Amino acid sequence: MVAQLPGPLIVAPMAGGPSTTALVRAAASAGALGFLAAGYKAPDAVAREVGELRRSGLAYGLNIFLPTAPADPERVEAYRRVLLPEAERYGVELPDPPLDDDDHFAAKVGIAVRAAVPWVSFTFGVPDAGVVSELRGAGCRVLVTVTGAGEARRAAAAGADLLVVQAGSAGGHSATTDPDGYDGSSTAPESLREVASAVELPLIAAGGTGTAADVRALLAAGAVAVQAGTAFLLADEAGTRPAQREAMLSGRYAGTAVTRAFTGRPARGLRNRFIEAYSARAPIGYPAVHHLTAPIRAAAARQGDPEALNLWAGTAFAEARTGPAAAIAARLSGAGD
Ligand SMILES: Cc1cc2nc3c(=O)[nH]c(=O)nc-3n(C[C@H](O)[C@H](O)[C@H](O)COP(=O)(O)O)c2cc1C
The missing domain is CATH 3.20.20.70 (Aldolase class I)
Known part of the structure; x- marks a missing residue:
């Protein structure tokens, strides 16, 4: 085999x-x-x-x-309120994410x-x-x-x-x-x-x-x-994505971190502003949190801003x-x- x-x-x-x-x-x-x-x-x-x-x-x-098991709607809603300044910053609305995708x-x-x-x-x-x-x-x-x-x-x-x-x-x-x-x-x-x-x-x-x-x-x-x-x-x-290629080659990122901030499930990515700001407050709740942050990530990608993108990468x-x-x-x- x-x-x-x-x-x-x-x-x-x-x-x-x-x-x-x-x-x-x-x-x-x-x-x-x-x-x-x-x-x-x-x-x-x-x-x-x-x-x-x-x-x-x-x-x-x-x-x-x-x-995965459906997310707790109250914890997802609480995180949505935490993320409102990001929605404003990137000029997007945060959706009511599906809990059972x-x-x-x-x-x-x-x-x-x-x-x-x-x-x-x-x-x-x-x-x-x-x-x-x-x-x-x-x-x-x-x-x-x-x-x-x-x-x-x-x-x-x-x-x-x-x-x-x-x-x-x-x-x-x-x-x-x-x-x-x-x-x-x-x-x-x-x-x-x-x-x-x-x-x-x-x-x-x-x-x-x-x-x-x-x-x-x-x-x-x-x-x-x-x-x-x-x-x-x-x-x-x-x-x-070009923004991720650029970020990996830029020398701007000293390391990676494990975070649930983008998707509600632990993942390792380049340690950027979004990870620093939200890792401590993000709930477990995949894929609801993935859908919740999608408009922020999409807007950041359009604006060429890697700081609110999930730049997944390993320690090497x-x-x-x-x-x-x-x-x-x-x-x-x-x-x-
Ligand atoms: C950008 C990215 C996306 C990934 N997507 C998946 C995936 O869809 N399914 C999966 O089983 N693993 C996924 N992984 C994890 C890999 O299967 C693998 O465990 C990991 O890349 C190994 O660590 P390394 O990135 O340090 O080589 C992903 C990893 C990265 C970097």
Whole structure:
């Protein structure tokens, strides 16, 4: 099973723009496995991307968000009042966000089943055993993203083929099922050790990998592959917003922080004004808070202001390089070392 991974490098799914079919193709051409990101997309857009990759005959994966428990409307409303000065600043109205948006979970699983997507990964929770067995029955291999031993045991019990072990150093949203207790302080070697002691499954390490030495160390520690996201954000083929590219290259950001300020779920991004101002007051409440802040983020993007944008990035963001994804993959794999 593991032998069928194209190689020890995985280009992470990155919802919100960075993941494109071009990035997944480039990953495949470099001997890495690339993932499409179904998150936030309408099912027909996901089906189109899956169709394109399927016809290409290349190895690829699809990542799907698990639905989360509905947010507490009172806490979301309280946060809306906290954000009113931002709405005024950017000249936008804050919506009454939907509390029970499930990101079209069932439709996206259905697309994966019908297309027999070779690799299907999940984040934000552990899918039911029934979902896992339906996918496996269709010929998909199922990966579940976990952040610790408890989630790993649940994923193993649900029938996952492999686990993506996501450390606190990772860019973007944490997969944690315990957002209240999450502090984002773990490194990839630490998370890998914790999960390896709990389950027998093959493990893919993710979080804070910026160099070939990082990748080598995780493989030496027993990971069957390393999943890198931030390292590919500046790739030519990535759909990363210009404001994020500029911010990452600017040298203005000294570090990253874990925050729920943008979406109501812990995520790591470049530490900007919005994170500083609102992290302490933001509730748990994904995806309601994501919808609540969307107009602010959209206006900030239009105005070219990175200070109210969710600039997701992992702790190794300063190692990210521009250029073709294949060159970035070669650099991470240690080609030429
Ligand atoms: C911009 C961005 C978007 C992300 N979106 C997703 C996603 O849609 N699904 C997912 O499972 N992981 C997502 N992640 C997390 C990655 O899968 C992975 O855990 C992380 O990128 C690894 O850490 P690194 O960024 O330090 O390499 C995202 C990460 C980033 C940076």
